[in-house]
Amino acid sequence: MTKIETYIVDSFTDKPFKGNPAGVCLLDQKMTDEQMLSIAKELGLSETAFITLVDKPNKYSIRYFSPVMEIPLCGHATLASSKVLFEINTELNHIHFKNIQGLDLMIKKNQEKIEMEFPVYNTIPQNTPKELLNALGIEKISNSVFNKETSILLIEIESCQLLNNLTPNFEKLKASHNSINGVLVTAISDKNDFDFESRYFWPWSGTNEDPVTGGTHTFLAKYWAERLNKKKMNSFQCSERTGFMEVELISDSKLTIKSEAQIILKGELRI
Structure with a gap:
């Protein structure tokens, strides 16, 4: 029997049961893709992260699985994994995650x-x-624009009120396109504390709607930075659970995403 230390963490929120819940599995031995996908299906969250220590004290590999498929890059599961590692080792103040694409993701407390x-x-x-x-x-x-790295279609609409009121027909949505991973709908915010808002629908590769999506900000931040002429912005995802983050373009190739996360469950998977 294999025992896996496992967490559920609500990301992009300062309150439990808000934001986006992610599974986090700490691995001390190699697992197959099929095993990781089975665990992601069992947990039933939009993504589960599987992290393995590569080099002490702070270098880890990270992989992400939805209940449907492997996802190359996931913001909320990265945030969730960071929260777990920082809580386990209070002396850590930064982490390096390497994903399946070879990206070096630098995380700071x-x-x-x-x-x-x-x-x-x-x-x-x-x-x-x-x-x-x-x-x-x-x-x-x-x-209407497209990001090829994530295979996501971005649609801007005229108001966040319309955005908040969307009630998609997910069967028809999935049948309407066969070559994207998801569709991100966004609008300028009318809230004093936020610059723009978004919702992310991905019945092709995950669940119907992702509550809060850090990965989409890899292109959404630059999109709004150019439209608003700002490098630092506050983003709000107006899903049912809601969530928030601060994004800042620090160069042409890098941005920072800053937010909070709440650990709500710690347990042990037995397989």
């Missing part, structure tokens, strides 16, 4: 918050199928 360095990705214009817009319940868009 910043008092109650955690700061993550992520890559910056570009977007290119792309038309949105009418069937996809109908499935989302969107009649008019301001812009």
